[in-house]
Amino acid sequence: MRYLTIALTKGRLAKQTMKLLEQIGISCEEMNDPSTRKLIFTDEARRLRFFLSKGPDVPTYVEYGAADIGVVGEDTIMEEDRKIYEVLDLGFGKCRMCVAGPESAGKLLNGQQQIRVATKYPKIARDYFNETKNQTVEIIKLNGSIELAPIVGLSEVIVDIVETGSTLKSNGLKVLEEVCPLSARVVVNPVSMRMENERITALLRDMNEVLTREQEKERMSSAQDS
């Protein structure tokens, strides 16, 4: 039986993804060792291989079939726009894509102004302003600490991820408009979906069962609290 290869996103999503995989009986202990320089890990019994990569590379590995399956944020799926199937909402990594800036910039979002928008997500920002809002803007691509841009006068607003809102608050900025809600997703290579349908469907079903059970637990405990 050939290996099924799974690409996981490094960073924020990794821990919860590992936990979910462990809950469906896939062990990734070796991957949790912070001192390892190894990049790819194997579960011989289940003929699975895993690797961790930068988020924006996950859709690339999956489109080319170098990975059959990937776990990645919906923001990255939208931005990379690869030919892959998005098959499961994992319900964690929840956040929102927002237009943010100083409160005074709110009046510049009326569709008439030519403004500068700083972002790590140029495609999402362009689609939102050009197609949804019909506003011509100049997009400035940054690679991190996006909130700096309006403070130092690089742009009027930013398009970025907001989770708790504390980064915006600490920098005197506000959410001005919400582009869309986001969460972590499972993606699959279209050819793998056909050729390895049974194994992939079984994995997705196991994950979905765990997620449904957890949601049910959360629902019960919040019903008890109220």
Ligand SMILES: Nc1ncnc2c1ncn2[C@@H]1O[C@H](COP(=O)(O)OP(=O)(O)OP(=O)(O)O)[C@@H](O)[C@H]1O
């Ligand atoms: N507060 C948050 N900030 C950024 N991403 C978040 C947040 N909460 C959830 N996410 C999700 O987690 C994914 C991975 O985020 P992470 O910060 O680990 O990677 P990244 O933003 O590409 O970071 P870096 O550029 O530092 O490698 C994002 O693509 C997004 O879907």
Ligand SMILES: O=P(O)(O)OC[C@H]1O[C@H](OP(=O)(O)OP(=O)(O)O)[C@H](O)[C@@H]1O
């Ligand atoms: O609403 P909050 O909970 O404050 O989270 C949002 C912040 O987290 C992310 O940055 P990250 O920590 O990934 O660093 P970066 O700026 O280097 O991308 C994002 O770009 C925001 O800056």
